[in-house]
Amino acid sequence: MDLEHARRVAVEAAEAAGTALRAGASGPVGVHPKGRSGDVVTDLDLAAERILLDRIRAAFPTHRIVAEESGVHGGGDWTWLIDPLDGTNNVAIGLPAYVVGLALCSGGRPLLGVVHDPVTGHTWSAVRDAGALGPSGPLSGPAPRDLPHGPVLAWTQGYGVARDDPAVRSLKMTMEVRARRVLQLWAPLLSWAMLARGDIDGMIGYRAEAVDLPAGALIAQEAGLEIRALDGGPFEEDVDGPREDRSFVAARPELIGDLLALVAEARVLAAALPPAPTAHA
Template sequence: MDLDHARTVAVEAAEAAGALVLAGTRGALGVRAKGGSGDVVTDLDLASEKLLLERILTAFPSHTVIAEESGLVGAAGGEWTWLVDPLDGTNNVAIGLPAYVVGVALCRGRRPVVGVVHDPVSARTWSAVRGRGARSSAPGSPTAVRLASPYAPRPHGPLLAWTQGYGVSRDDATARALTSAMELRARRVLRLWAPLLSWAMLARGDIDGIVGYRAEAVDLPAGALLAMEAGIEIRALDGGPFEECFDGTPDDRSFVAAHPRALPGLLDLLR
């Protein structure tokens, strides 16, 4: 398997889907409820996902795809599985907030080996191949710039992002305890409704850490791989090992992510 080719396919597909979404936000938007948790889906989610599925399955017809809206496409349990989030930040798009991205990951077995995040608004793409680092580029740019994650403590506490899965209820005791600890001791806590955008910000060094509670399986691997290849460390909430896999239980997708020098302080903050 040529992972550089897979990255190229994923980048080109994500950028094409992002162009479709960006154009669509300038017109009338079809929005409807999705599930019973207050989530929504738009016509742009479906159109973007259709494009991504066509691009990926044309290039890799024997692979499996798990997509945000379509679910499982192909047989489960194969060696290669693509994860597709066609519009991460749908709720933002629905209210006219320009904070959303397109995310794609390729997993071998349980773990991601390629991750791509494209921001249509800034026209930037971040991508990573396991063991080969992360990079950022503008669409069509002939060169790529490797990401960096510098860290210097902020004088009034860390700048953090919070993400949680759709299934987490408003009265979940763990979620309330975690967010209360963050609000009390952090300089600021961002709730972007677009986890992959938070991962890109962490990889760039714009924020100091992310705390995730029962995160969604489709978008976690791409963001986690991007951040790790940029130098970010990820741990379970108790400080133990964390695996950036798309299977397992929702609790397996609870984590703390930060620059290695910032991680001990963030774990202490949450305790």
């Protein structure tokens, strides 16, 4: 498998989808309910996904594709994960914060990741063990910096996580106290790109979605960031594994210890939290 060729195909596909998204987002956007969790899908998600599917199928007809909106296509030893519009809820309210993401995996392990930002026209990509590329060339990782008022952190969680989950409540409460700012962008792949280029200092994820995790995580790792499981152990990258395995802390290596200490503090808090109040009709 020529991963550099696959990178070029994925970048071109993401940028083509991004052109369609940028044009469509400038006018009225059709928004439709998706599932029972309050999530939505837009006409732009579906249009961008068709572009990505057509291009990936044409270049790699024997590969399996898992697409955010249309599910599984085909079979094979190589699997593409496609998120045609990461940040759908942002687009639905007119907030220009969204990206396109693709990852190529083998044996559940991501080997290629691409994230494209249609708003800025910038693209980030990575091939495992071959480094990460940004709009200006290779990414060497953000330089260490003083954080007298705490780090700027991003938070992400999976769609299926309950609002009253005690782990989520305690983690978010502790982050608000220990961090200078906490970003909840509704677009995890955009947060990964911000982390890789040094705009933010770290990221904590709880039971993240499989389709929008691998591309960003690989780009961050190849740019010199470190990712650990919440218990401090190795971050298992099997995208076919249990949702619980997709919880993590990510940061520059010198900040990982601070984030793991934050997680440990949150665990103590979770044990002491009263039950969350229930909503009344």
